[in-house]
Amino acid sequence: MKILCIGRNYAEHIAELQNETPDAPVIFAKPDTALLQRNQPFFLPDFSQDIHHEIELVLRVCKNGKNIDPKFAHTYFDAIGLGIDFTARDLQSKLKAKGLPWELAKGFDGSAPISPEFKPVTDFADLSNIDFRLEVNGEVRQRGNSGLMLHPFAAIISYISRFITLKTGDLLFTGTPSGVGPVRIGDQLTGYIGEEKMLDLAVK
Numbered sequence: 001m002k003i004l005c006i007g008r009n010y011a012e013h014i015a016e017l018q019n020e021t022p023d024a025p026v027i028f029a030k031p032d033t034a035l036l037q038r039n040q041p042f043f044l045p046d047f048s049q050d051i052h053h054e055i056e057l058v059l060r061v062c063k064n065g066k067n068i069d070p071k072f073a074h075t076y077f078d079a080i081g082l083g084i085d086f087t088a089r090d091l092q093s094k095l096k097a098k099g100l101p102w103e104l105a106k107g108f109d110g111s112a113p114i115s116p117e118f119k120p121v122t123d124f125a126d127l128s129n130i131d132f133r134l135e136v137n138g139e140v141r142q143r144g145n146s147g148l149m150l151h152p153f154a155a156i157i158s159y160i161s162r163f164i165t166l167k168t169g170d171l172l173f174t175g176t177p178s179g180v181g182p183v184r185i186g187d188q189l190t191g192y193i194g195e196e197k198m199l200d201l202a203v204k
Contacts, residue, residue, distance in 0.1 A: 054084060064166065160172070
């Protein structure tokens, strides 16, 4: 199982981090040890003083595919859940400043919590109009809608599959909207798709 992630997929998030808008999807990976399931708590690591939350819609790949045509991409995922791309922002900034890869800032243990359940694609009336949000201690911090993605689901799947074969069970994090920010011990993070609570975890 692979965890593949899309960076810089929402214009307002690009602006808040003062990044350049990419011409193509920005792809990075997390190892399977980053996965955090069943609403298990997230423990702040000792190597960072600035861990940020990034809420994302997550696609579950349902069959193997390579060089997938965008018009068939919808047949390669069968469910959508929520995930948090925890990011060690201080470590990432240092690595980026030196022109070095920043996997350590994204792929550390527990950095990819996912919702205990995924909703079947058939539950969604319109895949290009999915509202989602993250609340921290009951306060809305991030709001997103799949229609605001620079690269929609089909484009993401098609692009990744040109380089990396997708396999059943792979998870695709599709990018985060604006509003990212630090988490602290004692925080409770709750994620919603529409008005359905999907993810609920404590920071320890």
